[in-house]
Ligand SMILES: Nc1ncnc2c1ncn2[C@@H]1O[C@H](COP(=O)(O)OP(=O)(O)OP(=O)(O)O)[C@@H](O)[C@H]1O
């Protein structure tokens with residue numbers, strides 16, 4: 001049975017179609033990435049999964065339990081870290097987590113609360129008021145809140161937005177451990193290198209529709225070849241090579257260009273053209289395309 005089954009979900013806000021027929025089946029034990037540009041519909045989908053928002057049509061089940069008709073059970077199975085920071089400023093971190101436990105009917109949950117706080121590096125803030133915490137600290141508490149009832153299915157909506165490197169590492173270590181122990185994890189992030197490192201499978205949303213769905217490694221292999229990164233010491237990129245640039249902002253920005261190549265045989269003609277144009281190369285690297293390149297290609301509409 002799927003951890004999360006999403007069947008043909010549609011959602012409109014007035015005339016805007018935020019979700020236009022999304023179907024996804026996320027299996028138990030997966031570390032699944034839900035990616036897409038701003039406004040793609042990720043948070044809308046997550047709020048429907050969490051039962052906080054109603055789909056216009058279609059349905060969602062968590063381990064077989066419908067998020068609308070079987071809300072109580074579905075809610076128990078799910079922990080959601082919301083994108084927006086919401087909290088009660090007058091409670092301490094520990095009180096917040098105890099209240100959240102109470103909300104799930106859990107008593108004597110302190111051992112797990114302590115473990116969660118320890119793993120998110122929150123222990124020394126346990127008695128601090130929520131309003132006294134920095135933004136990154138508040139986000140840690142949001143993560144902790146989603147985990148108080150040890151939900152088998154964990155959904156994180158941009159948990160690392162505005163979070164420092166150290167916490168990101170702490171957070172991913174903990175979430176990866178929970179995933180290894182059998183928890184299903186669904187992650188939304190704009191840090192594609194995080195998604196690439198963590199997610200075994202990825203769905204890309206654009207304009208409320210799934211435009212790509214595959215294992216992370218297959219997506220990277222299938223969609224693009226390698227890349228030749230050249231940094232120029234003198235001269236500028238000849239026009240005939242500009243169509244190979246895979247990050248458009250590089251054309252405006254500077255002297256470093258990432259050029260798409262299908263295989264090693266493409267490299268020599270590129271170097272010849274640079275030589276003919278009188279360009280000298282300062283640095284050069286051949287690298288495998290990554291998830292960010294795939295994302296850019298898909299979002300530009302080319303395959
Ligand atoms: N409550 C709302 N009322 C009206 N429009 C909304 C509402 N919530 C979301 N939208 C619109 O629905 C679309 C999808 O928004 P959503 O928040 O799901 O995107 P997202 O993929 O999470 O984006 P981001 O990466 O910026 O978080 C956007 O065009 C947004 O403006």
Ligand SMILES: [Mg+2]
Nearest residue numbers: 042043044083
């Ligand atoms: Mg969002």
